[in-house]
Amino acid sequence: MEGKIQDLRDDELIELIHKIPKSELHVHLDGSLRLQTLIDLAKKESVKLPSYTVEGLHELVFKDKYQNLEEYLRTFGYTCAVMQRPEHLERISYELAIDHQHEGVRYVEVRFAPQLHINKQMDMATVVSSVNKGLLKAQNEFNQRKEVANGSEPRFYYGIIFCALRSFGPYSEYYSNFIDALSYSDMKTICSLSSLELAKGAVHIRQELGLPIVGFDLAGAEKGNPAKDHWRAFQYAHGNFLAKTVHAGEAYGPPSIFQAITELHADRIGHGYYLFDTSKVNGKIKDKEYYVQELCQYIADRRVTIEVCLTSNLQTNPTLKKIEDHSFKQMLEYELSTSICTDNRTVSKTTVTNELMLALRSFKMNPKQLKNTIVYGFKRSFFPDKYSKKRQYVRQCIDYYEKLVKGTPLEV
Numbered sequence: 037m038e039g040k041i042q043d044l045r046d047d048e049l050i051e052l053i054h055k056i057p058k059s060e061l062h063v064h065l066d067g068s069l070r071l072q073t074l075i076d077l078a079k080k081e082s083v084k085l086p087s088y089t090v091e092g093l094h095e096l097v098f099k100d101k102y103q104n105l106e107e108y109l110r111t112f113g114y115t116c117a118v119m120q121r122p123e124h125l126e127r128i129s130y131e132l133a134i135d136h137q138h139e140g141v142r143y144v145e146v147r148f149a150p151q152l153h154i155n156k157q158m159d160m161a162t163v164v165s166s167v168n169k170g171l172l173k174a175q176n177e178f179n180q181r182k183e184v185a186n187g188s189e190p191r192f193y194y195g196i197i198f199c200a201l202r203s204f205g206p207y208s209e210y211y212s213n214f215i216d217a218l219s220y221s222d223m224k225t226i227c228s229l230s231s232l233e234l235a236k237g238a239v240h241i242r243q244e245l246g247l248p249i250v251g252f253d254l255a256g257a258e259k260g261n262p263a264k265d266h267w268r269a270f271q272y273a274h275g276n277f278l279a280k281t282v283h284a285g286e287a288y289g290p291p292s293i294f295q296a297i298t299e300l301h302a303d304r305i306g307h308g309y310y311l312f313d314t315s316k317v318n319g320k321i322k323d324k325e326y327y328v329q330e331l332c333q334y335i336a337d338r339r340v341t342i343e344v345c346l347t348s349n350l351q352t353n354p355t356l357k358k359i360e361d362h363s364f365k366q367m368l369e370y371e372l373s374t375s376i377c378t379d380n381r382t383v384s385k386t387t388v389t390n391e392l393m394l395a396l397r398s399f400k401m402n403p404k405q406l407k408n409t410i411v412y413g414f415k416r417s418f419f420p421d422k423y424s425k426k427r428q429y430v431r432q433c434i435d436y437y438e439k440l441v442k443g444t445p446l447e448v
């Protein structure tokens with residue numbers, strides 16, 4: 037199978053992409069449930085769904101294209117409704133890890149907002165322990181395979197990322213109680229306090245229970261909800277050596293990305309789609325071109341990694357008409373550290389393999405660019421063990437990659 041990547045047929049390329057060791061650094065648990073599981077659990081818990089068949093849900097809820105971000109986000113109301121018991125969280129997490137393993141993902145960081153799942157039966161520690169139980173079970177099963185156990189193939193690892201929300205309403209029992217309890221505070225204050233509480237939970241639960249909580253994230257609507265409102269929470273996470281990633285530049289411009297890195301100490305950026313958009317640089321900055329250039333250099337030099345989610349951006353951003361216009365093109369030109377991610381497997385109807393195919397085809401990536409993206413995913417992961425072990429693991433994944441692509445158009 038020699039020649040150029042672009043000469044390969046889709047099925048040939050998919051087969052190769054499937055095999056190579058991959059990471060997934062940006063996937064939301066509540067956006068990635070198997071639909072049959074959602075249906076099973078909804079029936080069990082008497083949760084009302086617009087349809088109880090997979091086809092029906094595809095037609096009415098989990099669509100190929102969404103009208104706007106609101107419609108996209110509405111899907112999470114259905115999934116979170118069935119994620120309110122320890123055994124359901126465990127099952128969903130287990131299945132998510134298995135689905136990743138089936139497409140050759142060796143390392144996954146699963147993120148979710150624990151405060152959406154806290155209720156009378158589950159405190160924060162129970163929520164995260166349940167998720168961990170499912171992931172750990174899948175990890176152990178995978179790592180018992182002969183070729184993995186004897187070291188000829190890389191192991192499967194995972195980390196857990198806590199998401200704080202830029203804004204929220206009474207989305208869950210916990211958030212409702214939180215809002216009610218702080219009756220003299222405005223929503224900005226309430227949001228910032230709930231983030232701080234979550235950061236404290238992450239640090240304490242990680243220490244006390246030894247769970248692989250590897251990172252802290254800020255998700256949700258960017259516009260009107262600046263990252264710096266969550267400064268205390270991120271300062272706390274930072275001060276306790278928790279890694280940070282922030283959704284930024286998804287719906288707002290370069291200054292939002294700058295703020296995430298400088299004020300919230302972000303090691304990675306979720307999306308970063310508007311990084312190059314000078315029209316989204318605010319009025320006070322006179323030379324907008326210069327600002328964006330400098331910001332890109334800064335991000336490149338610090339190796340701040342961008343978690344790129346192509347399909348998700350296409351679905352929620354009405355100004356992005358076709359994937360070829362995505363700023364990933366410029367990210368490649370600037371040689372930024374990027375990793376291709378799904379964001380949400382079910383809500384965006386995609387997989388890591390699918391997203392890599394999309395990136396390869398739409399941006400005519402060469403073998404070196406593909407390899408870099410894959411390697412950054414492992415290198416810039418918030419690996420849940422010692423640095424020496426991480427280095428060993430990354431090395432093993434690179435060696436395995438090189439072995440698999442040898443003699444194919446993916447060879448560098």
Ligand SMILES: [Zn+2]
Nearest residue numbers: 064283306379
């Ligand atoms: Zn996301």
